[in-house]
Amino acid sequence: MHTDLVAALDIGGTKIAGALVAGDGGLLARAQRPTPARAEGGAVMAAVGEVLDELAASPEWPRAGAVGIGSAGPVDAKAGTVSPVNIPGWRDYPLVSGVREHVGGLPVTLVGDGVAMTAAEHWQGAARGRAGALCMVVSTGVGGGLVLGGRLHPGPTGNAGHIGHISVDLDGDPCPCGGRGCVERIASGPNIARRALEAGWRPAADGDTSAAAVAAAARDGDPVAAASFGRAARALAAGIAATATLVEIEIAVIGGGVANAGDVLFAPLREALDEFATLSFVRGLEVAPAQMGTDAGLVGAAAACWEQLGAGA
Amino acid sequence: MHTDLVAALDIGGTKIAGALVAGDGGLLARAQRPTPARAEGGAVMAAVGEVLDELAASPEWPRAGAVGIGSAGPVDAKAGTVSPVNIPGWRDYPLVSGVREHVGGLPVTLVGDGVAMTAAEHWQGAARGRAGALCMVVSTGVGGGLVLGGRLHPGPTGNAGHIGHISVDLDGDPCPCGGRGCVERIASGPNIARRALEAGWRPAADGDTSAAAVAAAARDGDPVAAASFGRAARALAAGIAATATLVEIEIAVIGGGVANAGDVLFAPLREALDEFATLSFVRGLEVAPAQMGTDAGLVGAAAACWEQLGAGA
Structure with missing residues (x-):
């Protein structure tokens, strides 16, 4: 039709x-x-x-x-x-x-x-023209989707690309999904904020304890805030590298509120990708912010x- | 042609x-x-x-x-x-x-x-007729391949399905590939044997310290030997669950020398899969031994x- x-x-x-x-x-x-x-x-x-x-x-x-x-x-x-x-x-x-x-x-x-x-980013956004891509939303949760062979890969049930619930820490904290050490359990906005608070970060006078507030603190040089974003970045990098190693992708596109942290997230993410994306065919994987907005x-x-x-x- | x-x-x-x-x-x-x-x-x-x-x-x-x-x-x-x-x-x-x-x-x-x-198992082996499959060799190393949408998915460079080098333990031991906590670093035959020896397992009079010998000991009730296979099974399960969560597969097929351990590997593997494959569309994922031989x-x-x-x- x-x-x-x-x-x-x-x-x-x-x-x-x-x-x-x-x-x-x-x-x-x-x-x-x-x-x-x-x-x-x-x-x-x-x-x-x-x-x-x-x-x-x-x-x-x-x-x-x-x-x-x-x-x-x-x-x-x-x-x-x-x-x-x-x-x-x-x-x-x-x-x-x-x-x-x-x-x-x-x-x-x-x-x-x-x-x-992912379909939107592939059609008109940061994954345009790419044969292989992982597009992610990092926000209250962590979701995603895949482009393989130049086409959207929804999978038979329409759920493929669920990167938030792959385990990158098999001994890690239990995740509400029932698993353990899931990417979302480490890298979602609420988990970034929780970890910063547990490690002693305190919000400014406005009392804002969101991941955005943690990002602002990290940008101002707070090491505890930066470390929480660093941990999230490592989990995202391990998940992205796993995806590239499994299906071969050219680019990882990251959107959602947590991606608005900019270099506070993307700098440690690119560094961690160098550590986890090691095989010849995944080295040099691109990472880019999403372009399609709300x-x-x-x-x-x-x-x-x-x-x-x-x-x- | x-x-x-x-x-x-x-x-x-x-x-x-x-x-x-x-x-x-x-x-x-x-x-x-x-x-x-x-x-x-x-x-x-x-x-x-x-x-x-x-x-x-x-x-x-x-x-x-x-x-x-x-x-x-x-x-x-x-x-x-x-x-x-x-x-x-x-x-x-x-x-x-x-x-x-x-x-x-x-x-x-x-x-x-x-x-x-994987192409062999999809054509004539344990993955025959499957629309989505991960086929693996667990031996000196851990390798694999993917069937997606009923077709082999070699990826643009022919390397897709490299499950041995996805990280399931982002704080884990360094892997010779340069990464950390890779499935192979935990689940390959030599790593199963190394871990058993480090934990105090001792070979029989024949001095055989292979993974096959560890499997035999586990079958005879040695808890240290069984624990090393259990750890390998957890790493494999986390990797298989990650693959299913990312691309949707129906079956994971496992061959190679370590798979010859039979229930010593497959029983804890199926148990760990229940823990890591939690989302509705990956629950009940089948696991089967490879059929195609040498x-x-x-x-x-x-x-x-x-x-x-x-x-x-």
Whole structure:
């Protein structure tokens, strides 16, 4: 099928965003609702329906030929269901069939949010033109997605690239996922802040104990704050190097709030990559900040939809 | 191109093996030379030439339409060169052009030995019919390869699946590769034996301190020997779980001498996988012993050749 307009949904624990995405990546209409994350599943689905209805009111809607969904994971693209960790009312929830019915039977594709972000960076961002890439979001959690052989690699269930939950420390701290020493357990924003506080870092007068505040302290020369970012950087480097060693990638693209720390994160990250990415075919791996900003989820959900339906924009 | 017979080479630090591989996987002719691993590059290439000459003397040789090489790595399939760690005379050695000239210009494909073994297991072994698989050799080293989307994934340089050199212990022991806490540094046969000896295990009267001897002791109830295998199993499980979490696979296939330990390895491995493979889409990952035996490298080099040339058997 061919469609030059896709209705995109970006579903997270905080908000449900929607847009009509044109073939050039422009957003022709937008809609958004807060996610009723503690409500039962039907109420969350009703919010999705409201977003779709608002998009359907756009004069452009009749041109939309498909719906692309990027959702907090895990998702199951095979079954068309989602079980987002932070939306407990949705467990194996039949999101794809629910959306398809709501939009009169249009084709619907589903990928995880890390895969959607990757599709956006590959289409128009820092991974453009790359045959192999890992794109990551380092924020409250750590997510990601892969480009292999010049194409998005969502994996059979739409979850591939889940770098936040690979273990880089097999004796490390237990992770809420059930594992141990996961990249997210070491490198997420809350864990950077927690580790700094445990090691004696104290916030400024404003009381801000976010990772951004730790980054500001590190930039001002606080060694404890810098060490917490250094530890996160090592975990990210080990995970990125593992990915490159396993599947061969040219570039790792890093977005999300923690990446806003800039050199406080990227300098020790590049240094640690030299230590962990040792084999000839992974040496010299590029690392770059993400470029797509807050619309990456929507643009990427549309890009993944086009790629999966085999239709050019 | 289409060829129903491939001349396959399996190049390692100990021997250079060759065979004519038929479209059903049967070996119609064989040749072998010891690898002059400490000689200069030309002498190693001369041994490869002797293997090819012996194959060319077979009455079947005229039907061979291509050469497939699986080589100890790292390889560089893009450049057609190899730099096997254990053949120091070959550094960026132009193996592909050398072989091509020797065989009168037939097409030549090159992959790493872990990729070749994976091609064999996917074609006729334990990964047959699987859309996603990690195949590993756990022996003096730890190598591997990947099947993704139902196809071999050699990666652009032919090295993908190098699971032995991903770090699962970012604070761990330095690895000869330059990294730290690599799967191979923990799970290879020599490291299993070293760790058992360091922890107080003593060999039987025959003085055998191999990993096989440690496995025998573990089977007889020696807790120190069992603990060393348990540690190796945890490292393998963390690496396998990381791979599944990154690219989605259905099965991990394990061959090589250490896998001959059977339940001494596989029982703690399956237990540790339950700990590390936690997300919904990786839970229940299968683990199985390899099936292809000592000819896997030759059969796989041919299979990879067919797959890369886009020719059916």
